[in-house]
Amino acid sequence: MNPHDTIAIDELEKPYFVWFEDNWTHDDILHSHEKGQLVYVESGFQYITVDGKIYLLPQNHAAWIPPGSVHKTNTHSEKIKLMIMFADVDPDISFHQEIHVFSVPPVLKEMIKYAERWSKIMSKDPDEMLFLKALFNELPRFVEHSLKLHIRLPEDKRLSEPIGYLHNHYQEDIRIEDLSEISLLSLRTLERIFKKETGMTLSKYQQILRIIKSLELLSSGDLTISETAYQVGYKSVQAFTRSFRSVMQSRPTDFIKTTQ
Known part of the structure; x- marks a missing residue:
């Protein structure tokens, strides 16, 4: 399932939203939203087109997609476990305005997997807000050695x-x-x-x-x-x-x- 089919991401009345799927399917349609997006591939591999560049996410890699970026996702993997998080971010921080493709360190991997407990929950949860605020606050430090494997169209x-x-x-x-x-x-x-x-x-x-x-x-x-x-x-x-x-x-x- 693609979250954009059923949920208007920008209409959510919460700063963060978690969406995990074991077998992700894609609408392959270019779109954008005001929230930034973290995409983590636990297994399989994923192509992401962002602002005219094609990026590859192998397993255990993630991508940060800046707010407002026109993007779409598609994959050739038969089965893919994809974890996606949306976040309101500070537009004045330069990190948030650039795409980052990176290998996920063990600490971040565990944090992402822990966040699965809040997957698809529409209501606000103080514990979720606190935990995800910490995750996104530390994200720039997790991405210091960012890998940019991409081909520009x-x-x-x-x-x-x-x-x-x-x-x-x-x-x-x-x-x-x-x-x-x-x-x-x-x-x-x-x-x-x-x-x-x-x-x-x-x-x-x-x-x-x-x-x-x-x-x-x-x-x-x-x-x-x-x-x-x-x-x-x-x-x-x-x-x-x-x-x-x-x-x-x-x-x-x-x-x-x-x-x-």
Whole structure:
């Protein structure tokens, strides 16, 4: 269930609202609300589009979505346990106005799970208010080493074909010359608008694409690390592990789906 289907978040007469679901489904519609939103993925993986950028939340990661940001959620996971909290926040604090994607430390994880007792409760509860005020007050400190794994959606229509090609052939060794032919743009023009629109070079963009796909495969639990490495285009497990660590600051083994 999606909370936006049944509850007008901004009409709630309480500063915080907790919504947890074992099997979350999505309406995939862009929307916004005045409350900020904390999204935590306990299991599975989640894509979030916020203000024209696609972010990936692997399991045990969370995202802070600022108030007023146009966003939508969607996932390819068969089953996803998602925990969402909405909060009124101080607009003068810069932290609240930026999106943050981060690995959830054990203390915050326990606080989020504890808050499940207030899931979907519409009435005000003094204990809930006190507890969640403490959680959101400490949130900036939990996010000091924020991981921003995202791909920006290009607005320049000239990139539509080359970006589409990249997403369909990310596991191949693609050169800028290949994309130049596809887009009918000169190398210099393509390099310039690619960097301007995506914020990264072709090689970095392809690396992020591969790591995102590998996270999907690892969290599904169907492939080994070795099989995943070759599936996303790496020639060796060592090369995959190096690339993965440089992007995620952690090892592929940390994201392998574990059975409960």
